[in-house]
Amino acid sequence: MDPEKGSTEERPHKAELQDSGLEPGDKWIHGLQLVNIMAALTLVCFLVLLDASIIVTALPRITNDFHSLADIGWYGAAYQLSSACFQPITGKIYALSTPKWVFLTFFTIFEIGSLVCALATSSNMLIGGRVVAGVGMAGLLNGILVIIAECAPLQKRPIEKSLLQFGHTLTTCLFGQLGLVGGPLIGGLFTQFVTWRWCFYINLPIGGLVAAMLVFVPVPQQHSRPSARSIFHGFLSHFDLLGFTIVAGASTMLLLALQLGGSTFSWESSQIIGLFCGAGVAIIVFALWIVRKGDAAIFPFSMVRKTVVWISCVVYGLFAGHLYTESYWVPVYFQGVRGASPALSGVYILPMIVAHILCALSSGPLLKRVGYWIPISLFGAVMIAVGSGLVSTFSPTTSTGKWIGYQIILGVGRGIGLQMPLIAVQHSVAPAQIPVAMAFVMFGQSFGAAVCLGLAETIYSNSFRTLIPKYSPGVDVQSVVEAGATGFRAIVPQTSLAGVLDADSKSIDRFFYLVAGLGVGIFAFSWGLGWKNLKKK
Template sequence: MAKENEPKYLSGLPLFACLASVTLVAFLMLLDTSIVATAIPRITTDFHSLDDVGWYGTGYLLSNCALQPLTGKIYTYFSNKWTFITFFTVFELGSALCGAAQSSNMLIIGRAVAGLGASGLFNGAFTILHASVPSHKQPALLGVLLAFSQLGMLCGPLVGGALTQHVSWRWCFYINLPCAAVAVPLLLFIEIPDHDHTKANNDSVWKLLQRLDLQGFVLFSGFSIQLLMALNWGGSTYAWSSSVIIGLFCGSGVTLLIFVVWEYYRGSEAMIPLSLISRRIIWASCLNYGFFSGCAFTSTYYMPIYFQAIRDATPTMSGVDVLPSIISNMLIGVLCGVLIGRVGYYLPFGVLSGILTTVGSALLTTLTPSSTTGIWVGYQIIQGAGRGFGFQIPITAVQNNTPKEQVSVATAIVTFFMNFGGAVFLSLEETLFTTELRKLLAQYAPTADMEAVVAAGASAFREVVPDDLLPAVLIAYCKAITRCLILSTALGGAALLFAFGMGWVNIKQKKKEAKEEEELERKNEEENETEMGA
């Protein structure tokens, strides 16, 4: 009887195929994140849409984070395999829409669709691996997943720059489609285990929808959309004091209040259980990840603009120029995982991440049009190292300080804060960039055609600026970028502050205690079965 109740795990070729497919999907997600950054200057030139730069990232992150808290419950009540394939199909549909976009608005819609699909992919990859192998094998497979998927961050700028320069920026999105033809068939022919889905099978459709807390999802989506629209439009499309912006802020606040009351009413079945989010380690990890993500996305989106606009680099070379940050991020990230496993404590690396990220961002604010190669390479390495140390710390903190039955929900919540932080602060920085650029152009190049410079985009404004005004325009452009990096520095400092709240915990000791508890439970079950048999 004991063996009949034991979960079925994958091994051999099926396990390899499963790991390969989910790793490829995770790789494509991170590739999509970094490949777009080097294409943005050319996109803004083609669509004359410099004011929309923030929405290319925000549209993706907004839809991603709006659905993120719900994905944990979706994987709980539906098939792991088919849920994962469905999310991936939506992600690919969004990529196809972006590639075929005929306007900036269509591109933003495509990014939003891709974000909806992406919201369930990383959670899904972790869930599938968790169900596919016993607990003692999971860390090794997760290490492989994270290490190889981060190659997407490494390849993105190079591939994006090459495609943008030599083919078309559209292939930065189309490139995802042939990869899907490899990943999906691998999953289709594998019987991926589904543990603990019996409740969903026995529930009525209405009961299942109640368990998903769709009302909470609608309320939270409304709050997110209103807040992001207010932050993106404020100071650019509308004045901060306009009725539209004030209305959006008020609407988001009221919607958030209603959401909190609703989640309190839902209790343990809420989309975001208040009893969980109120724990110090959980909320500190969430806030750390939100500020950390905002800091990281700033350099991801604005450093390629610095290289193409200020240093007149081609899209390919701008991809090469950001490699110091990406390589140090990847290498330090892998090293950090090994060190945490050896030392047992994750908090020192979270603090170190905050220090390096803040210092690196502060150094990047000193960049000028004449900064030497050694300066911008060194500064990027420092910031990239900080990002590498910090990438996994909030996830590690949450998963090692949460009861097993709440781990998937807690992971979804902290991942949501990562995406939401990126969306909020990218939107703020886009508004800051365009507002400051106009002010600085009026200060340094008052005779230049300000609107023509802004409309031309980051990679083509030189064509509309007379040679005698170009140095002044470059100074204005550079200062607008570095003022966004000042905000990034503040975000790094906030991440450092909340890192101290993630707990001084020895995860090696906790794993040992968990293993002893599992052995005790197993012995009790065997004794009960023996007594029943007697």
């Protein structure tokens, strides 16, 4: 490389570092600047994950307002699907551009999507807002991990400082997860005492605070990025837009098939068969494409072929599928089957929330003591499978002790194991590949959540329509479905209500068989996360 050219490209960044008081060769930051950046990233992580779950206790009220019970799965799946589609390209963007400004751009998109949701006047408008917010989320989750890695790189530090960087990652993710696990409670309070629209308005003032915290603070870069001119001239080759189009198309077709099958169209219809075939062909074409493109592909072949990387993507996707599915549907059980208010349904899932937080906080010290992430992930998988199997026995008369105990088991499983795939990837790739590797793993998270939410909605809808005539003959099925997740209580005669509640409960139980299967999948794949001893680093 031409020395003068290289120095010219890096000069703005060096000047930024000098202005911030960093010494040459000391590219990671510390002190108040580090605290400021980590606090801002933690707030963003909190908001993004809050946005993913705050809506769950508001869903019954939303379906009542818009008469859209059939869309209940789309409110979560649209958010995850758009994130999954754009997740692959975000890694390339971060690897080639200045992380801070890319991060703030995605954050602006996320805020716009939140505003659209808050102002929604129809179910379709709400779904559209969720799609926009999901695009923003695609860049934010990956950006959080990239910026942490840029501020305190693992590969340049001995074990003590490596664990310190791990602590930054874990702390940000753990406090961010307070949004994910506490979202249902916050959403329930907003829905009952203000309006469900505040589930989205809340993102706006906090977003302004985050922007103020980051705009004027320099974020170091551990490797040089190409100039804007070279990116512009090689735009197509840099970003692999064809690969992005293929993976986005495959993801969309697969989710549409799962979401529409058995409800809008029969499983044997040409539309559903065509979507499944199209998704299958697109996946095959994408696999051949990344092999042909090699490291120029949207997911570099040399990285994807690493066992730890692709298995981490699968494991994280299974964890996310479990997390989002039970977070969405346990509150629906309490409101629809048990008749709880939105706020009270948030209170009823506190056992799962508290267990999740406590185990997530203990996962860092536990990993430091054990030295390996595989045993922790395996334990989490077992707890998820057992807990989900127990939750699948929920009925209208399940005792308080049982639904509290079963939720604690679920919370322990997801809290203790959720971060292990991320830690495995960060210790397995070169610094320059971290943005793309994180994008790949985050793609697994969003895609897994979208697919599982779509499957859960399909299982629930088909089962509910089938079981209502069995348990409450004479009740108009279509009227019950259109009334909403809790609105049917107002239109079903008291003499038939018990049967409808049984049908509702058993329909929810059925997709928890799927969630139990996710735990089994996590257990099977976790063995491939790599036996790397952190104590010997």
